[in-house]
Amino acid sequence: MPTLADGLPLPDGRRLVGRQGEATLELYLDGHPLLRLRRQGAGDDECLEPLALPADADAALDALAYWCFASDPARSRIRLRLAQPPAAARRRGLLLGEGADLRIERDLFWQLPGAFLRAPSGAGFPRHLVMDAQGRRHPVRPPKPEGEVYRRFDARLGAWVSLRCLDLDADLARFNRWQNSPRVAQFWQEEGDLAQHRRYLQTLHDDPRALTLLGCVDDEPFAYFEAYWAKEDRIAPFYPVDDYDRGIHMLVGEEHHRGPHKVAAWMGALCHYLFLDEPRTQRVVAEPRADNAKMIGHMQRQGFYREKEFDFPHKRAALMVLPRDTFFDRCALA
Known part of the structure; x- marks a missing residue:
């Protein structure tokens, strides 16, 4: 269980604090009362009834x-008793049900961008198919984002986990150091000098198919990720690729940020970002070396399954697949 005695920091700089009694739950936002609810039952059967709703009831339910x-x-869910359910919460899928059977489902909540998604989503980008120079037919991709794209306080880690776009000038030396680490070079095989x-x-x-990202814990860069549109990638011939599948390459560069608990935090954040960025994305895929048992094990614990092994020119790879439904149905974000 996370420890939230000091509250839950929000990406916009505010802090949410909850105080739970035997029969009540009180929420405070930056020290000001936000919601007071009557509690009945426990766990998924608990029913919460707000004693009053603020003017912005939709944001309060968020x-x-x-x-x-x-x-x-x-x-997995929050059961609610509301005299007047806010229409906005219904329209966007936060609030489900009718009458006394109102509820917020965990898998739906985490699919709403909220404040976690820091860059404009590709959700509204129209679908238009083109043929590229390699003879691959795929949708035109939206412009790449810049700066920070995702931020969330991980309650289990007790730290901010964020993703930002790589800055070539500012991050080159760091990338070079990471790639020349013997541990990273064993799997990436991209050792070289700064010019390379x-x-x-x-x-x-x-x-246009690739996005380079840095993963950060409390704003300290520690990992490098490549996200790519699988339809335009070399992986496409090896499985029935969809137009909006995303692929990932991952490396942790800083030794003090290794460990299973950190992997759960950053891999969950990375996949969460990709699914939020484009709601039409139904799968995130990866192709680690088939003998990279440690990474494959980490991925399986996050919901990926090993579909098969196949041969790239430079390696024997394992095709790892994370379906959208699996990620959100089993969503353990905190």
């Missing part, structure tokens, strides 16, 4: 859902 699901990663790595990153920057 805060309630975030507090409850972050406080208890095993909780500048060319490598510039090529990805200019490639």
